[in-house]
Structure formats: structure tokens, C-alpha cells
Amino acid sequence: MATRIPQEFIDEVTSKTNIVDVVSKYVQLKKSGKNLFGLCPFHEERTPSFSVAEDKQIFHCFSCGRGGNVFKFIMEIESKSFPESVIEVAQMGNIPVPDQYQATTQYQNSDSRVLLKMYSDAAKLYSHILLKTENGTQALKYLNNRDLGNDLIETFNIGYAPSNNDLLLQFFKGRDVSEDVLRKSGLFAENQEGQLFDRFRDRVMIPITDESGNIVAFSGRVLDKNASTAKYLNSPETSIFNKGKTLFNLSNAKKEIREKSNVILFEGFMDVISAYKAGVTNGVASMGTSLTDDQLYTLSRLTNQINVCYDGDDPGVEATYRALTQLNDDRFTYGVISIPDKKDPDEYIRSEGAEKFQNLTNNGVQTPISFILNYFKRNYNLNNEHDQLEFLNQSLHEIVKLQSPVEVDMYVSRVADEMGVSKEAINKELDTLRRQLAIKEPANNYKNIQQKALDQVTSSVKPKYDRLEKSERYLLYWAINFPEVRVNLKGDGFQFVHQSYQRIFDNLLSYVESDDVEEEINISDFMNVLDNDDKNLLADLEMMNMPDEYNDQEIDDYISNIKNSSLEDQIKEINQQLKKAAMVGDNKLQLDLTKQLINVRRILSN
Template identity: 80%
Template sequence: MTAMATRIPQEFIDEVTSKTNIVDVISKYVQLKKSGKNLFGLCPFHEERTPSFSVAEDKQIFHCFSCGRGGNVFKFIMEMESKTFPESVVEVAQMGNIPIPDQYQASNENYQNSDSQVLIKMYSEAAKLYSHILLKTENGTPALKYLNGRDLDNGLIETFDLGYAPNNSNLLLQFFKDRKIDDSTLRKSGLFAENQEGELFDRFRDRVMVPITDEAGNIIAFSGRILNKSEGTAKYMNSPETPIFNKSKALFNLSNAKKAIRDNKSVILFEGFMDVISAYKAGVTNGVASMGTSLTDQQLYTLSRLTNQINVCYDGDDPGVEATYRALTQLNDDRFSYGVISVPNQKDPDEYIRSDGADKFKNLVENGVQTPMSFILNYFRRNYNLNNEHDQIEFLNRSLNEIVKLQSPVEIDMYVGKIADEMGVSKEAINKELDTLRRKMAIKRPANNNKNVQQAALEKVTATVRSNYDRIEKSERCLIYWAINFPEVRINLKGSGFEFVHANYQDLFNSLLSYSEQEESNDEEINISDFMNVLDNDQKNLLAELEMMPMPVEYSDQEIDDYINNINNSGLEVKVTDINRRLKEAAMVGDSKLQLELTKQLIDVRRLLSN
């Protein structure tokens, strides 16, 4: 076992492995669909359009054919959540509700890890301090009253780790100085600002603190809402970007909402953090909010791994309706279908829930989703007096310019019918107008616009995994596959003193022999997922890649002999090249005795090769 894993006994690792299905864990992060024997989805480690991320349920491993990452369930969590091996074992155990004895908990009490882990630990500690001040001190009473006044009870406050940063310029600074955090790390964290003299002070003061988490649930940033508004003070203040926080990637509440997004097959995009929290309290738990006005490509990619349906639920007042229209014009990613949940009475979702109740809001979410076109047509109607002929023509023109963008003939026909009835115009006239618009669009459409170029670049993911192997390496790959999966092949190779040509296959074979001896399973089948735990990163990736090869169920003795001969002969081919090089050198210096000796060697090696 690796040194990293010695903190947790093998028996506990075995228990977690035996009680966990890798498909259940990975499904929390990736939409998986069955294709043949395995399941496929979009890789969570890089952007792609065509799913190349594969999960083999029978072997309990994953592998991406594009970026080359592979491993078992623990490796997935290590990669996905930047955790150590022990931490990933504990995380997987928690996911499966497997009891974790206290002495096996992964130690994470110091700050001497990687930069990212130091900052994640700092944000976790800061959130605990802010939460304590809010819930347990007099300083936090006004902030607690404000939250209770918005119908947020202590249970909900704890669910979202809400806190309060008091009006004190160095409370948090002193907290971390007491823990011997150096100035460089304090500056890098984004938790502090600097005065003109270069002295640090707490960035957040007199604010209700809303933690922002990454997909794994680690706190990576804060958004602070001011309690006592004064001239020139922003209502909300967000953390600056840091090594762990990129606002174009983060989505508020994603870690809490992932399961509900998958279960509901949709995500609700809210405008504000408080709307997400209120909706959560009302039982609508698949809501997220972006850190800006519109979803970025990175945020859309993250959501595309979980769902194909985005429903926008912004405020019902005029600015909210404008924001919804802007969002819909920007949300043109063809991986998704879109819907709009319009909040009645010009209220925001939080106000509507508090005034009309959770049940009405849930009903609105479940039964009141409009199509984008339906919302857009209603949006246009707000701006025109449809009793006025001039406005009627303007409304008709704007509507047709949107309808012409639709792809579905059924949708087009439906909206053409509605507009025709409403405006007292024939469907034929509207369809003629649409044909004219299509011709104009075809003329104006650039041959290769920027979005097409970006999409083509995205689809052309540079694969780091080779697929063009020569005869020797193909033989090595197949031979080691059979050695892993059939004990008798492994034992025969070991007994004959066989060696692979390429170091990476020989290293994996050495690890295989060492593992099979330790596990006393020389003559037993190898558990691929368990074998992964003793390998380094590169070997894990290679093993996953080999195990995902399309191989037959059985091998033949002749096949094994051919592979061994190919590999052994490759050594002879290398020898021929080497002897020829030395012959040239001997001829250059006129060493006839060495030339004769090398010529004899060359004849012997060629004879072996011909046999």
C-alpha cells in the first residue's frame, strides 16, 4: 500500500470499496448514459462536446479517452475534489453512509499542504468564526434578527453556513496571525485588503456572510451583504478572485443542488443568493445562482454534465423581466433546452414565497414553466399598444424576427398560428414573411463566425492518449492485459524472467507482481479497483486505459506466444542496429579484428531473427 494510505487500515478501505458502486458516486458529478457494456458522459476534467469519459461498472473504474485520466472511485474523488487518498476514502464512506471510526478520520489540522488546500482550510475556519459570531454572540444579534425577519430559521442558516462579519477591522486578521499564517498567504487569500501603508485589514465588515462553495462543497469565497447601508457602500461585496476562486466557474449552491438537479432533470437559475435559499426552504432544491449577470461557458459546461434543461427564474418586476430577456438572448447553447418561470405580481422569488407561501411557489415551478418564445412574445407585448396599427406592425416584425430562429417546424407553426389569430393576419402571409427573413439571414450569415470557430476548437480536444501503437507496443499492451486478468499468464511470465521493452509497461508489471504476492493472490484474479490503490498516478491512468481496451473474453496460447516473440525479437532488432553502428565505427578506425567479431555476431543475431 502507498505511504499515503497507511493512515487508514486496509480493512476499512476494503469495506468502503465493497459497499460502494463507482457509478453512484460519479453520477453525482456526471450524467452517465449506457452505451454497450459501459457508461459514458462528458469528462468533468476538461471541456468536450462528445462524451469520451467512460465508466466500467464491472471493474469499478473510470477512464477518459481524451485526457487520459483513469482510476477507481478514490482516484476520481482525489482528482475531482483535490483531496488526499485518506480524505477521499472518508469522503466516499460518507457518501455511502458507512460509519467512519474516529481514529480513521483523515487528518487535516495543519496548514502545511498545497496552496489550494491551505486557502480552502482558511475559508472553512473563517466561515466557522463568522457563524459563531452570528449565532452565539451579542455582536451577531442584529444580523440574526435581519435573517430571522426574512423567515430564515437557525436550521437554514446552518445549512448554508451563513455568518456575520462584525464591524471590526482586524478580528479575522488576528485569528489567522494567532495560527501563524504568513503575510504572503494572508494577501493571497482574498480575505483581507490593504491600506496605503501596506497594512492588512479584514475585507468584510458589518456584513451578513454568504459562503460560496465549489462543486465538492469546499468554501472558496464569500459574498457579504451590508447590514447598515451608508452612502457609497455596495449592498453586496464578493471575494476577489484567488487561486481557489474563479467567479466565471463558481455557481452558488451547486454542491447542495446537484442531486436535485439530476433527480428533477433540470436546474433553476435564480438572480440572487437569497432567492436560492428561500426556494430551498420552500422545497425547491435544484436552484443555483451565477456570480454575474449571465452564465459563462465554464458554468454551462459544469451544468451540462448534470442536466439538459435550464429554467430561468428572475424577479417579476420590470428590471427582472429585462434581465430575463437578456439572459435568454445570451443562453443559446444548443446542449440545453430552456424555460422561464415568471414570478407574478412583480415580486422576486423570495418575496413571493414569503407572501404567497411555499406551496404556491412549488406549483409555479412544477406547472408554470413557459417556453422562451412564449416569454419573449409576452415581453414584446408589454412594450406596445396593440390597439395601435403602428405598434401592431412593430410587434409583428419583432416577433417574426424571433420565431424565424426556431428550429422545430411544430413550434414555428404553433407560434405562427397564435400570432395570426391575435393580429388578425393569415398564416400564409406570416409564413411568406418568414421565408423572406430566412433568405435575408442566409445572405448575412458569415461563413465562419466566431462562435463556430470556438465550437470547432472545443470539439477538437487534443487527446493526450496515443492510439497509434507499433507492433511491439501493441503486443506489450495485450500481453500485460492478459497478465493482469489471468493468473496463469502472469505466473508464466514471471517464471521465464520475461521483460517488457517499454519502461512504463515493465513498471506496471512489477507493481502487479508485487501486489499479487502481497495479497497472496498469485493464482487468483486481480481486483482492478483495489490494485489501483497501490499505483502512482501515471500507472493508474495506464491501467484504466488498458482495462478499457476492447478485448475478447479469452486468450489463446498461440496469441500469447506471438506477443512474447514479438517483444523478445524487438530486443534482437535493437541489437542489429547497435552492431551495425559499431561496425561503422570499427571500419572508420580500421580495426579489422573487431569488424570480423562484430560480423559474426551480426550473422548469429540475424539467424535468430529469421527463426
């Protein structure tokens, strides 16, 4: 059982952590004014509405409303409890965590937590078998022959699942995992009699992690390339694994992706691992043949440049071309890293060495149009006039998509030189093609304009508050940031109308008393005593564009607006009753209501 984390340790982690460093592991942040902005990691958006205030150590999304301190961020993005998030943040900052504070995840928790623990335990078992037992000897030899040393094997937590049918099954049954959970885990298959057996047998096991580094699935590779069974066997989708949202090696590559401002997309897991061994550590691989919208959105929070590095053989070139035709998301620019001599990245690294591969990935990036023109050339005999015209026609349909006049001129010159045709003739053909395409442009433009308008509306919608709630928001802000305002409100027995503001105010008074705080409140620390909804609200308040000082008249007006709100509600109610009395012709009731209205208005005016 883990010991409750004391406040002293939470304070230490808070004081030694910069929220910008933590959030930057998940979001590409850019400075704008005094805060930093990026795409929100909690919902999809095109216009950045996610803000981090470094001076207050808080975050807030103006679109979805989430907000809080660094612990709340980790709780939200990694679905962790508060104690787990404290430990996670501490580990990110290399702050030693005493063993007695380590949170232990029990199998009796939610399904997702159970599965995460199961996959973690399974990975440890497979790793032990590979590195520490005779059963793993052949698999270890296979990996070593592919230049994967033990350090790299341990970095990627690679293991081996032996040929036993029920090794893992018995392992978890010995830990009292229920039959229902075993079936949900994806670690087991079922025979015709409904009996479970290990899904992965006699395979090198490559763990697949989520963005936070939790193992959520496996990819098992056969040792014998001539085997009749599938070369790779991947885990099925579960409550913790969605292949359309997962990118292999993203958790390891995030830091390098941000620093290099690009990500390299490989075809296979072994290519990613080999590239990592060669010092190219910003590589990922998708779980399918193309990137999904979810995967692209995840990458868009880290970089705006995607470089495709698939195999150099004919199928790899075809796959690269398909990828480029599908990668049309305007949040990115794209490049192609072509592997020479029809090799795959792993083969190239082993034959040419790490330094050459690094040079290729750093200095050998082609533009998509350059790759596509070379791809077209593969399909035509350019000594044949018919093929020449077909190649020219296809090339022009790609060049016409370019926006930069310099790029257009450069590739027109290239095609003209290769075809032995004048630039003038090609430019005339381009002009004709532009006019043909312009006929279809209005419909496309209208669609694009609609989408841009929708993006602008959805990203800039801000809630509208009536006079009462505006007064509450501003008054609470000043009470949080100026001790004399909260002391005045407390002494006056003041009450907010909306319960959410009152809860924050009550917690503020308790926080000040318990911590003997008299001057400036540490907003990030104060958030730890609030529930999630109130953290969101407090982050919203603290992100308001407010002046440095208040004036007394302003405070008096806010208090007056809030105190008089009940009288204003009474006036609205009396007016509604007056209308009903007039409709039924009840003169006596109208007279009584009019007297009440005059009386309430007199009280309000005083």
C-alpha cells in the same frame, strides 16, 4: 495527528462503495453497452469520452487519459490526498469514519489547503457569532424576519461578521498564519499605511462553496438596506476562488439537478436560499450577470435543461431577456419561470407560499420564444400600426430560428391571432426572411462544419501503437486477468521493454504475493498500489475491447515480439550504418555490416 488509515478500513470503503454513485455526483452518465459514458469533468469536450466500468469499479477518459478507481477520481476532482479521498468516499456512503483516521489539514501545507482551512474556520467563527453571541442578535433577527429559521441558517452555514475592524485578523494571527498568507486570502483589506483589516464588517455572511462543498469565498450582505455602502460585498478572486467557474449552491443542488433533469438559474443568493426553503432545491446563482463557458460546461455534466428564474420586475425581465440572448449553447434547452406581480422569488414565496412556488417551477416553465414574444409586446403599442409592424418584424426574426415545424406553426398562429393577420401572410413573410438569411448561411455552415469536424477529431483521437507496444499491452492485460499467464511470465524471467508496463507487472506480482491472490484480480483495489501515471495506464488497458479468453499461440506471439524487439532494433541500426558506408564508398565496412546483418536475421528467424 491523524492515525494512518489501515488497509481493513480502505477495503471496507471499497466493498461498500459503487463508483457510479460517486461519479454521478459530478457527471451526468448514460448507459452505452456495458459501460456508462459522460462528459469528462477534467477537461472540456463536446462528445462524451469519459467512461465508467461498473463491473471493474474504474473510470477512464479516452481523450485526456485520466483513469483509476473511486479514490483516484476524488483525488483528481477535489485535489485531495489518498487518505483524504478515502474519508471523503466513506462519508459520501454514510460509512462511519473513526476519529483517529480523520485527516487533519495543517496550515503549513500548500497555499490552497491553507486558504480552504482558513475559510472553513472563518465560517465557523461567523456562524458562532450569529447564533451564540449577543453581537449576532440583530443579524439573526433580520434573517428570522425573512423567514430563515435556524435549520436553514445552519444548512447554508450563514454567519455574521461584526463591525470590529480586526476580529478575524486577530483570530488568525493567534493561529500563527503568516502575513503573506493573510494578504493572499482575500479575507482582509489594506489601508493607506499598508495595515490589514477585516474586509467584511457588520454584514450577514453567506459562504460560497465550490462544487465539492469546500468554502472558497464569502458574500456579505448589509443589514440596513438604506446604507450608503454596497448591498453585497463578495470575496476577491484567490487561488481557490474563480468567480467565472463558481456557481452558488451547486454542491447542494447537484443531486436534485440530476434527478429533476434541470437546473434553475436565480439572480441572487437569497433567492436560491428562499427557493431551497420552499422545497425547490435544484437552484443555483452565478457570480456575475451571465453564465461563463466554464459554468456552462460544469452544468452540462449534470443536465441539458436550464430554466431562468429572475425577478418579475422590469429590471428582472430585462435581465432575463439578456440572459436568453447570451444562452445560445446548443448543449442545452432553455426555459423561463416568470414571477407574477413583478415580485422576486423570495417575495413570491413569502406572499404566496411554498406550494404555489413549487407549482410555478414545475408547471409554469415558458419556452424562450414565448417569453421573448411577451417581452417584445411590452415595448410596443399594438394599437399603433407602426408599432404593430415593428413587433411583427421582431417576432418573425425569432420564430425563423425555430427548427421544429410544429413550434413554428404554433407561434405563427399565436402572432396571427394577436395581430389580427392571417397565418398565410405571416408564413409568406417568414419564407422571404428565410431566403434573405440563406444568403449568409454558407459562411456560417462552413464554420459549423469545421467546428464539428474538429470536435469529432479531438474526441476520437486514439494513440497508435507499434507492434511491440501492442504486444506489451495485450500481454499485460492477459497477465492481469489470468493467473497462469503471469505465473508463466514470472517463471520465464520475462521483461517488458517499456518501463511503464514493467512497473505495473512488478507491482502486480508483489500485490499477488502480499495478498495471497491466486484467482481474479480486483482491479480497483490493485490500483491503490500504483502511482497516478500507472493508474491511468491500467485503466486504459482494462477499458480495451478484449475477448473473454486468450489462446496459447497468441501469448507466444506476444512474448516472441517483445523478446525479439532488441534484435529488430539491431537490424534497423545495421541498415542505417550500411547506408552511411555506401555513401562514403567503404566497401570493407559494408561487407562486415552485411555479415552482421545476416547473422542477426538468422538469430531472429530461429
